[in-house]
Amino acid sequence: MDLLIKNGLVLSMDENLSVRKASIAVEDGKIKRIRKDLSNQGAEEVLDAGGKLVMPGIVLPHCHFQSIFLPSIGGEVSSGWSPLECTLTKEEVVAGTGFACGQLLSSGVTFAVNILSVKGTPAGILDEVSNKMEEMGMRGLVGVEIWDGGSGSGSKFLREQERFFRRHHSTKVVPLVSVRASSSEEILECARELADRHAARFSVRVSKTPEEYYLSRQRFGEEPVERLSKRGWLDERTLLSHFTYRVTEKQLELVQKNGGKIVHTPFDCIYTEKLPPLMESVTMGIGVALGTDEVFDVFEFLRLVCLQYRWMGKHIPASKLLEMVTSKAAELCGVKDAGTLEEGKSADIIILDLPPAMNLYEQVLWRASSGKVETVISGGRIVKKHKKLLVEDEAKLEREFNRLVASVSKRVSHGSTVS
Secondary structure (H helix, E strand, C coil): EEEEEEEEEECCCCCCCEEEEEEEEEEEEEEEEEECCCCCCCCEEEEEEECEEEHHHHHHEECHHHHHHHHHHHCCCCHHHHHHHHHHHHHHHHHHHHHHHHHHHHEEEEEEEEEEECCCCCCCHHHHHHHHHHHHHHEEEEEEEEECCCEEEEEEEHHHHHHHHHCCCCCCECCCCCECCCCCCHHHHHHHHHHHHCCCCCCEECCCHHHHHHHHHHCCCCHHHHHHCCCCCCCCCCCEEEEECCCCCCHHHHHHHHCCCEEHHHHHHHCCCCCEEEHHHHHCCCCCCCCCCCCCCEEEEEEEEHHHHHHCCCCCCHHHHHCCEEEHHHHHHCCCCCCCCCCCCCCCCCECCCCCCCCHHHHHHHHCCCHHHEEEEEEEEEEEEEECCCCHHHHHHHHHHHHHHHHHHHHHHCCCCCC
C-alpha cells in the first residue's frame, strides 16, 4: 500500500451520493480499498483526515489556461481574436500553464480540459503544454481551438492538432478536438473527421456572444446546433460549450435526441444577458457539466453560479452543482476513472478543512475554497499537503509569472502581435 487516508468523512459522489466514515487505501495510483477500518500496516505514508471531508478531485470540463493572464491584462471578448490571444508566445503560454495548474490544483482540480486559443499557435505548443500539465500533476484533455480566424489559421490549427495526435502517447493528458461552430464547412468537416479518426472528444463552441451567433446564422442560414445535427456531428462524443445565446427548446431536443452533451459556462451571461438553461437541460436527460472558461477557484465559481440562478428565481441543489464538476463532468469527458471515490478508480482525492455538517453538500458549496483545500492527490501523487503545493515552489511560480505578465502587458498596450 502506497498511501492510507484514514479517519475521513468520505463524499463519494457516486450515483447514490453515499457518505460514510471510512479510510482509503491507495496503491499504484488507484483506490484499492475503501473501508471503515483499515490497518496502517504496510502503508508507506499515512494521512489522518481527522474526520474532515474527503471527496473526489474536481473535474473541470472547459477552461482556457492562457486566461490566467486576463486579470492582469483584461480585454474584450468578441467573435475574433482578443489582444491577449494575439500576443502570447510559446514560452508565455507554457509558463502560464504551469501557474494555472498551480492555481487549479490548489483549489482541488485534478482533471481539466484545457483548450488553447492563441493566434500564433507555434508548432509543438500542445506537446509542451501537455508536458507542463503532467509535470505539475494535472490530468486532462488538451486541444487547440480550431477556426478560420484569418490568414489560413484554420488549416494551421488542424495541422498542429493532428501532429499532436500522432506524437502524443501519454495516458494522463490526452488530445481532444475543439472547433467553433461558426467555422467554414471545410474546417468543421476536417475537425470532425480528425476527432472520429482518433475516437476523441469533439468540443464545439456554439456562440459565446450574440455577434458570434449571428455570424454563424449569416454564413450558413441555420442554427448552429441544427447544422451540427444535420451533418451527423452531434453525438455522444460532442461537447457543446458556450451554448447560451438564443437556446430554444427545439435545440435542446436535438441535443437530447442525438446524445450530445453540454458544458454550460454561466458567466457567458455577461455577453448574452441570459443564463444558460441548466436545470432544463438536466430535466430533459441531457448530460450536463459546468465549465469556468477562465482559471478560477472552482468552489467560488459554484457559489456565484448558485447565486446567479437564485437571483432569477431558480434553485439548483448543492449536490447537483457538485456533480457537475465531479461525476457528471467526468462522464462528459469520457474519463471512466475520475469523478467519484470508488475502488479501482484513479486516486484523485481532496481533503477539505471542513467539519461535518447536517447537509454536507451545502457545507462544501458555501464554505469550501482553495484556502480550505488541505490535501490534493492526483493519480496517487500528493501534490498539495498541509495547504502547501508540493509539485513546484509557489513563490518561484508567481515570480516567473509576474515577470511574464509585465512583458505581455507592455506588448498588448503597444498593439504588438504574434504572426
